[in-house]
Amino acid sequence: MAEPAENTASAISDLSALLGDRLSVSSGVRDHHSHDESWHHPALPDAVCFPHTTEEVQDIVRICGKHAVPIIPYGVGTSLEGHVIPEQGGITVDMSQMNAIVQVNAEDLDCVVQPGVTRKQLNEYLRDTGLFFPIDPGADASIGGMTATRASGTNAVRYGTMRENVLSLTVVLADGRVIKTSARSRKSAAGYDLTRLFVGSEGTLGIITEVTLRLYGIPEAMSSAVCSFPDLDGAVNAVILTIQAGIPVARIELLDEVQMDACNRYSNLDYPATPTLFLEFHGSEAAVAEQSETVKEVCTDFGGSGFQWSTNAEDRNKLWEARHNAAYAAKALRNNSRMWATDVCVPISRLAECLLETKKDIQENNLLAPIVGHVGDGNFHLAFVLPEDDDEEFARAEAVNDRMVMRALAMGGTCTGEHGIGTGKMKFLQAEHGEGVSVMRTLKMALDPENLMNPGKIFSA
Amino acid sequence: MAEPAENTASAISDLSALLGDRLSVSSGVRDHHSHDESWHHPALPDAVCFPHTTEEVQDIVRICGKHAVPIIPYGVGTSLEGHVIPEQGGITVDMSQMNAIVQVNAEDLDCVVQPGVTRKQLNEYLRDTGLFFPIDPGADASIGGMTATRASGTNAVRYGTMRENVLSLTVVLADGRVIKTSARSRKSAAGYDLTRLFVGSEGTLGIITEVTLRLYGIPEAMSSAVCSFPDLDGAVNAVILTIQAGIPVARIELLDEVQMDACNRYSNLDYPATPTLFLEFHGSEAAVAEQSETVKEVCTDFGGSGFQWSTNAEDRNKLWEARHNAAYAAKALRNNSRMWATDVCVPISRLAECLLETKKDIQENNLLAPIVGHVGDGNFHLAFVLPEDDDEEFARAEAVNDRMVMRALAMGGTCTGEHGIGTGKMKFLQAEHGEGVSVMRTLKMALDPENLMNPGKIFSA
Numbered sequence: 001m002a003e004p005a006e007n008t009a010s011a012i013s014d015l016s017a018l019l020g021d022r023l024s025v026s027s028g029v030r031d032h033h034s035h036d037e038s039w040h041h042p043a044l045p046d047a048v049c050f051p052h053t054t055e056e057v058q059d060i061v062r063i064c065g066k067h068a069v070p071i072i073p074y075g076v077g078t079s080l081e082g083h084v085i086p087e088q089g090g091i092t093v094d095m096s097q098m099n100a101i102v103q104v105n106a107e108d109l110d111c112v113v114q115p116g117v118t119r120k121q122l123n124e125y126l127r128d129t130g131l132f133f134p135i136d137p138g139a140d141a142s143i144g145g146m147t148a149t150r151a152s153g154t155n156a157v158r159y160g161t162m163r164e165n166v167l168s169l170t171v172v173l174a175d176g177r178v179i180k181t182s183a184r185s186r187k188s189a190a191g192y193d194l195t196r197l198f199v200g201s202e203g204t205l206g207i208i209t210e211v212t213l214r215l216y217g218i219p220e221a222m223s224s225a226v227c228s229f230p231d232l233d234g235a236v237n238a239v240i241l242t243i244q245a246g247i248p249v250a251r252i253e254l255l256d257e258v259q260m261d262a263c264n265r266y267s268n269l270d271y272p273a274t275p276t277l278f279l280e281f282h283g284s285e286a287a288v289a290e291q292s293e294t295v296k297e298v299c300t301d302f303g304g305s306g307f308q309w310s311t312n313a314e315d316r317n318k319l320w321e322a323r324h325n326a327a328y329a330a331k332a333l334r335n336n337s338r339m340w341a342t343d344v345c346v347p348i349s350r351l352a353e354c355l356l357e358t359k360k361d362i363q364e365n366n367l368l369a370p371i372v373g374h375v376g377d378g379n380f381h382l383a384f385v386l387p388e389d390d391d392e393e394f395a396r397a398e399a400v401n402d403r404m405v406m407r408a409l410a411m412g413g414t415c416t417g418e419h420g421i422g423t424g425k426m427k428f429l430q431a432e433h434g435e436g437v438s439v440m441r442t443l444k445m446a447l448d449p450e451n452l453m454n455p456g457k458i459f460s461a
Numbered sequence: 462m463a464e465p466a467e468n469t470a471s472a473i474s475d476l477s478a479l480l481g482d483r484l485s486v487s488s489g490v491r492d493h494h495s496h497d498e499s500w501h502h503p504a505l506p507d508a509v510c511f512p513h514t515t516e517e518v519q520d521i522v523r524i525c526g527k528h529a530v531p532i533i534p535y536g537v538g539t540s541l542e543g544h545v546i547p548e549q550g551g552i553t554v555d556m557s558q559m560n561a562i563v564q565v566n567a568e569d570l571d572c573v574v575q576p577g578v579t580r581k582q583l584n585e586y587l588r589d590t591g592l593f594f595p596i597d598p599g600a601d602a603s604i605g606g607m608t609a610t611r612a613s614g615t616n617a618v619r620y621g622t623m624r625e626n627v628l629s630l631t632v633v634l635a636d637g638r639v640i641k642t643s644a645r646s647r648k649s650a651a652g653y654d655l656t657r658l659f660v661g662s663e664g665t666l667g668i669i670t671e672v673t674l675r676l677y678g679i680p681e682a683m684s685s686a687v688c689s690f691p692d693l694d695g696a697v698n699a700v701i702l703t704i705q706a707g708i709p710v711a712r713i714e715l716l717d718e719v720q721m722d723a724c725n726r727y728s729n730l731d732y733p734a735t736p737t738l739f740l741e742f743h744g745s746e747a748a749v750a751e752q753s754e755t756v757k758e759v760c761t762d763f764g765g766s767g768f769q770w771s772t773n774a775e776d777r778n779k780l781w782e783a784r785h786n787a788a789y790a791a792k793a794l795r796n797n798s799r800m801w802a803t804d805v806c807v808p809i810s811r812l813a814e815c816l817l818e819t820k821k822d823i824q825e826n827n828l829l830a831p832i833v834g835h836v837g838d839g840n841f842h843l844a845f846v847l848p849e850d851d852d853e854e855f856a857r858a859e860a861v862n863d864r865m866v867m868r869a870l871a872m873g874g875t876c877t878g879e880h881g882i883g884t885g886k887m888k889f890l891q892a893e894h895g896e897g898v899s900v901m902r903t904l905k906m907a908l909d910p911e912n913l914m915n916p917g918k919i920f921s922a
Contacts, residue, residue: 107808110808185875188611189877189882192901192904194897194900417648
């Protein structure tokens with residue numbers, strides 16, 4: 001193993017004095033922090049530290065700044081585009097030990113948490129309060145990481161994304177100063193929206209050390225439903241009409257026939273292997289019944305069949321477990337495979353077209369890539385299931401991904417609806433934002449002139 | 462009248478060559494652009510121009526930049542904290558002639574408009590599409606101005622503010638470059654949130670030349686209701702419980718007994734002159750009925766009486782007309798008066814306390830200041846009704862306002878929920894944001910190093 005450069009060694013020495021055994025250079029710990037859940041090539045940090053307080057994070061940032069060593073904030077490592085990989089080495093700041101729930105303000109429907117709290121941990125904690133935090137990206141991600149990547153997931157169609165649900169942040173800036181981005185009130189028109197500047201900044205502008213989140217009352221009733229369609233067009237058109245009619249669906253997820261087949265095999269289910277919508281409704285007993293019946297009619301009009309809704313919690317859990325296991329189910333379609341998850345988001349009027357052209361491209365290139373979509377938002381995912389070592393097939397997948405992204409952009413969409421840029425989507429940023437990328441660079445330079453905060457992410461420089 | 466400085470004269474000459482008679486130096490036009498709807502002291506621009514295209518705005522900005530002349534973007538002048546007043550002279554860029562509705566994407570529930578479109582104009586235009594744009598700050602403000610001030614209003618409790626409802630912006634930067642801040646898709650995780658950076662930036666970072674907005678289906682049914690309470694506490698607690706129960710009220714407005722008395726006189730109504738909630742519900746027939754009945758029970762539990770709901774459009778219009786005329790009704794309480802509207806926003810758990818302490822302060826200082834509140838958000842307004850020329854009474858009002866803001870900040874609130882900073886709230890920004898203000902200044906300097914975009918606003922420098 002190579003010795004770290006002199007400046008890095010000095011930083012490690014200072015950090016060790018500050019943190020004692022909460023600074024690790026062990027190869028096991030470094031290896032654990034060398035990757036996320038994506039296919040992106042790992043890279044080792046020179047050391048990993050585990051702060052307990054905002055003040056310690058300030059000290060860490062100042063020490064790294066003094067020695068000009070890169071700083072990589074890390075939650076629980078569930079990102080999908082290489083966000084936490086130390087591309088240029090440096091110090092990974094693992095926030096998982098800052099995992100206290102600081103405050104729950106039940107009357108105000110908000111809470112204050114440290115960034116290492118995971119979404120499941122938060123909802124466990126909230127259970128007795130009658131409140132819940134709806135954002136659900138699938139993985140049990142940390143709230144800090146979800147904030148930094150502007151995560152969303154299955155409930156976003158009703159409850160919004162992290163953009164809408166973060167009320168305020170405490171952030172340690174690149175120079176070690178600490179700011180609170182906003183008051184705790186529900187809205188404010190007081191100056192620039194610093195909160196939204198940091199939501200989705202992927203650790204490149206500062207380290208989030210506290211997050212104030214909106215919460216929601218657990219609905220009086222929930223119902224879930226499944227509906228099979230003969231084709232993708234019908235399923236997507238049913239979604240469009242549902243959204244347009246203002247029916248406040250809580251979840252409306254599309255699984256294509258490849259994914260349904262995978263789910264049937266993996267979870268031992270017997271749904272038709274055709275494009276299928278999974279739905280959930282939240283509200284009063286009467287509202288949930290009315291919404292379910294209305295959407296049933298809409299689905300039937302578009303050729304949907306077998307629509308059954310249930311308020312039974314067991315049925316609901318089974319359904320969403322199958323949905324949440326979609327990635328594992330996809331991976332199980334092929335032995336010794338690796339997954340490559342990618343996502344785009346388009347205006348919903350273009351969704352069917354974008355999906356169908358993408359599916360055609362997958363088939364023509366003889367690839368295995370089930371599709372699931374948060375279709376209420378126009379957002380869908382491909383999961384390429386690739387052999388472990390086949391560069392040629394990987395290259396074909398890469399070309400399909402490139403074309404899918406450019407197709408989405410041409411339709412007024414974005415290169416990523418919820419996974420973020422990391423390193424994986426960097427090459428598309430210019431095509432999507434044009435001159436906007438130089439504005440992003442200007443902001444980055446203004447707040448992190450030495451380019452030490454998670455360098456090599458979002459921007460290609 | 463003083464001659465403009467040499468650089469300003471040169472800019473005017475260049476602008477005149479560019480725009481012909483769409484550049485005005487007439488005293489009438491300059492006077493019209495010297496003030497907004499607030500009490501803040503007017504100041505004349507040196508000239509006013511009326512661009513028709515984004516390219517013209519780019520040229521205007523480049524000309525002003527070349528001659529180092531301040532640029533003040535102007536919508537329709539309905540701001541309330543002095544946002545459009547040319548504090549340092551310069552060129553006002555009146556966007557009212559850029560008032561085309563560029564695109565309505567009904568399937569996607571969005572539209573693209575020029576910034577001079579007003580909210581009423583947009584809703585008139587949308588009427589036949591079955592869609593509407595919900596943000597309603599009272600005045601018939603321009604969409605550009607509403608974006609620049611992060612406006613909200615009575616529907617925000619259900620539909621959010623401009624923060625949640627702007628999908629993308631076209632912006633001319635201080636150096637004349639033009640950017641599009643985002644794709645048109647419902648969500649994106651692609652890089653920094655440039656859209657939110659400009660929403661609420663009050664013209665200090667660039668000029669908005671196009672706005673993509675979210676739209677909503679006109680609800681199948683709407684009902685409205687009024688309920689009188691013996692005291693403020695009861696009214697506010699009814700609101701808290703309603704929000705906490707997740708009832709999706711579309712509007713929930715509080716008028717105090719002073720305001721109710723004013724409305725009764727002005728609109729010839731006979732409501733009890735006690736704290737009163739005005740409500741509106743949107744949804745299906747059944748949902749609206751259920752929501753109305755549930756909220757009626759909640760209100761009754763907190764001492765509310767006379768709760769009657771109606772789906773009759775005439776009743777509803779009468780009610781909301783009275784609400785929208787609240788400011789005129791307040792002004793009519795006193796002959797030859799002027800109004801000073803101010804707002805704060807607090808976490809809803811502190812709302813009753815903040816309101817009651819503020820009312821006590823108003824009474825102890827012998828001031829006339831009705832209160833209306835978007836209470837579902839914790840946001841309320843004072844409207845000081847002041848004699849035209851009484852500096853002593855004005856000073857007392859100023860002291861009450863200062864104490865109200867500091868009270869709101871101490872409760873975790875903000876110095877303005879929806880009016881913005883302009884010049885009027887500048888003195889509170891540091892108290893609210895601390896070190897965050899220096900981050901805002903850093904962003905401003907990075908994007909407008911010559912400080913030409915609406916100088917003297919938000920920041921005190």
